[in-house]
Every structure is written in C-alpha cells, then in structure tokens.
Amino acid sequence: MQGNSNGPLTGLKVIDMTHHLAGPTCGLMLADLGGEVIKIEKIPGGDDSRRSVPPKIADESAAFMMLNRNKRGVALDLKTDSGKQILRRLTADADILIENFRPGTMERLGVGYESLKENNPGLIYGIISGFGITGPYRGRGGFDLVAQGMSGLMSITGDASGTTPTKVGAPVTDITAGLLLTMGVLAALHERAQTGEGQVVDTSLFEAGITHTFWQSAITFATGVAPLAMGSRHPLNAPYQAFQTSDSWMCIGAASQRNWGRLMDLLDDPEISNDPRFSENTGRMAHTDALDEKLSAIFRTATTEEWLARFEEKGIPAGPIYTVADMHADPQTSDRNMTPEVDHPTAGRVKTLGPPVKFSRTPATVRSPAPLYGQHTHDVLVQHGFSDSEIRAFLDEGAVKACEDT
Numbered sequence: 001m002q003g004n005s006n007g008p009l010t011g012l013k014v015i016d017m018t019h020h021l022a023g024p025t026c027g028l029m030l031a032d033l034g035g036e037v038i039k040i041e042k043i044p045g046g047d048d049s050r051r052s053v054p055p056k057i058a059d060e061s062a063a064f065m066m067l068n069r070n071k072r073g074v075a076l077d078l079k080t081d082s083g084k085q086i087l088r089r090l091t092a093d094a095d096i097l098i099e100n101f102r103p104g105t106m107e108r109l110g111v112g113y114e115s116l117k118e119n120n121p122g123l124i125y126g127i128i129s130g131f132g133i134t135g136p137y138r139g140r141g142g143f144d145l146v147a148q149g150m151s152g153l154m155s156i157t158g159d160a161s162g163t164t165p166t167k168v169g170a171p172v173t174d175i176t177a178g179l180l181l182t183m184g185v186l187a188a189l190h191e192r193a194q195t196g197e198g199q200v201v202d203t204s205l206f207e208a209g210i211t212h213t214f215w216q217s218a219i220t221f222a223t224g225v226a227p228l229a230m231g232s233r234h235p236l237n238a239p240y241q242a243f244q245t246s247d248s249w250m251c252i253g254a255a256s257q258r259n260w261g262r263l264m265d266l267l268d269d270p271e272i273s274n275d276p277r278f279s280e281n282t283g284r285m286a287h288t289d290a291l292d293e294k295l296s297a298i299f300r301t302a303t304t305e306e307w308l309a310r311f312e313e314k315g316i317p318a319g320p321i322y323t324v325a326d327m328h329a330d331p332q333t334s335d336r337n338m339t340p341e342v343d344h345p346t347a348g349r350v351k352t353l354g355p356p357v358k359f360s361r362t363p364a365t366v367r368s369p370a371p372l373y374g375q376h377t378h379d380v381l382v383q384h385g386f387s388d389s390e391i392r393a394f395l396d397e398g399a400v401k402a403c404e405d406t
Helices: 020-034 062-067 082-091 142-151 172-196 206-210 214-223 258-266 282-284 290-299 303-312 324-329 331-335 376-382 386-399
Strands: 013-016 036-042 073-077 098-101 126-131 199-204 240-244 249-253 318-320 339-342 348-351
Touching: 013 082, 020 073, 020 098, 020 126, 020 172, 036 082, 062 339, 073 082, 073 376, 082 386, 098 172, 098 324, 142 172, 142 206, 142 290, 172 199, 172 206, 172 258, 199 206, 214 324, 240 290, 249 303, 258 282, 258 303, 282 290, 324 331, 324 376
Parallel strands: 013 036, 013 098, 036 073, 098 126, 126 199
Antiparallel strands: 240 249, 249 318, 339 348
C-alpha cells in the first residue's frame, strides 16, 4: 500500500486510464503531489510501457517503473459489462479521470465523459491525444516523433546544415503534453470549486510541440521567414551556445549586454571587444559566424574546468555538457533529491527521478513503487464496496485480474 502523504493534492482522487508516456506523466505529477491515483491497466497485457524493454530490472520494465510510482494498479477489461460497472463505481466519487486513447474510444466503449458525468457531474475528464479531439486530424493516432515533425520542432533541431531532420533526444511532446494536462485539470479543479461542475480538458502532442516554438513562431510572424536549425545557437541572442574547449565542450550564455561586457572583461581581447560588429546584440546576431570563429579559437586554449571557474568568478552563466549519468552524479542533483530510491516488491531497491517542484510546507514525495500488474485490484474493489463474492465472479469472468498485494 502507499505511504502517507501530506502533499498539496492530498485527498484528491484520480483515475488514471493512460498508457505509455504522455498520460502517465500527468498521473505521475498528480500522484507525486499527493493525489490518490488509481491506475487502470487493460486486459490483456497492461500498460504498453511494460513492454518497452530493454532494459529490465528483475523482469520489470524500467520505463514502466519510472512513470508509475505512487500509483495503485488495477487490471480491468472494459470490453466486459462488469468492467464498465467497476469503472463507473470507481469514478462515481473521483475528482479527475485522465485517458489517452484515440479520440472516441471511450465513447464507443460506453464510458465516455457524457456517460460518466451522469453519476458524477463534478468529474474533470482529461484527454491527451495526438492532435486533439477537434479538427481535421482528430481521428489520427499520434506519436512523439510525428508531433515533433509536424509542430516544426524537427526543422529547428540539429546542426545548421539541415541535411538530416533531427528530433529532440527526449520525447519532448509526450512529456510536455503530460505537464500541460496536469496544468489543465488542476485549473479545472479550481474552477469546479466555484461552480461545482466538471468539464473536459483536452490537449495533444501536436499542441505540446507547438508550445515549444514561442521564439521561432514570433520570428516567423514578424518576418514571414521561418528560422531553421542553428545547432546550439540561440535564434535571438549571441553568444549563447556550446563551444569546444581543449578537452571537451561547454555551454555559455553571455547573450545579455551585461554578460557580454563581463565576457569581454574576462577575455581581455581588444580585437573582439573593439570590433563594432560585436558591440550590440543586433550586430552579433548579424555576424555570428565571425564571432563564433573568434571565440572558438580562444576557448580551445584551456580546459572546460578552467573556463567554468573563470566564468563563475565573473558571474557569467555557463556549464559543462553532461551525459545523463554525469547529471545523476552531480551534487546539485543529489541535493535537490532528484534521484531518490524506492523499494519495489520484485526489482528491489531502484532509483527513480524525484519530483521537480518543491514545496515549503506540503512536499511532493516518492512514497511507493510502480504497481505489479493487477497488484491492488482486490483492495481497490473492496474499498469501493464490492464484496468478496462479487470480486471472485469478476475474476472468473476475466473482467479483472489480480495478484497478491506485496
């Protein structure tokens, strides 16, 4: 069972019917913040991320465990009448339900928003899909890769040659859509406190990708010309990019005029500081190739560690370029409790990523591991008033699947 929580969402009940990444990210955020999140997995097979392997830890998907901690797990077949009956019972007093099926799936099963709100008018019904529940693409399936391509992200990612379309390494539209839905359902929760009414909250991978184009869309609206990939450079400021040093690479953000002045004081190179092309950001942006050439020659004369020490002394924003493993090992990561451990019933003690938002009085916490398939089915059904004989009938029918709580 879950440990106790005093997080800001303690007392909130969430039915998480999502799978893979985008939807479970929303459920994860709500659970970390203290919500009681009941994860509904399909029969057969469960969440698709259970099969996103390798890697495994003791035969458990590392991906599934990362995204589903702090949740209780129920395996349910919504194609059966009993499965629908159970879902209606679970949602009768729920605050939020989230799902990321292809639009129309829940309605075809007879358990869409209009059906569920008959017993719970205050239900907030959150949806993530590829393109949203309206518009000409509403029926299309969606994946992060497709959303990155269609949102314009792949056109602005990668090196400046633009020879090969490049996706952002992380599944950024999946994760962002999950965060956007979290924001949306909590805003709807606030509104419900005033009106007593629930509503549908709808976002998509496509719109999540579009949200990342604020700068590039501003440029396109203003000029009529769409910016393309620039490597690590910034579309509006310079120097703001990665530079090679004598032993590795580093990032430097000396884009503001104040930080540019600090950089010039540090480098003490009259050829650059007295060049009128570089005195203001407008000129630096117009001559980025020339500026890049001059700065690169200087930065290759010392190690990353040496440069970062100098930048720190001058107050110039800069940092190394880490691998994910390097990031895990950094003391700032540890101090912010971003790699906590949790005890899993079969995988043992495993690391996970910690809640990224800190609260002074009501902390978000990692309280329990991701559930085994059907781990909490029996307990959740008992909690919602089903008798042992009813639960046995559901099991015999195949409407639910359960394993012993550990």
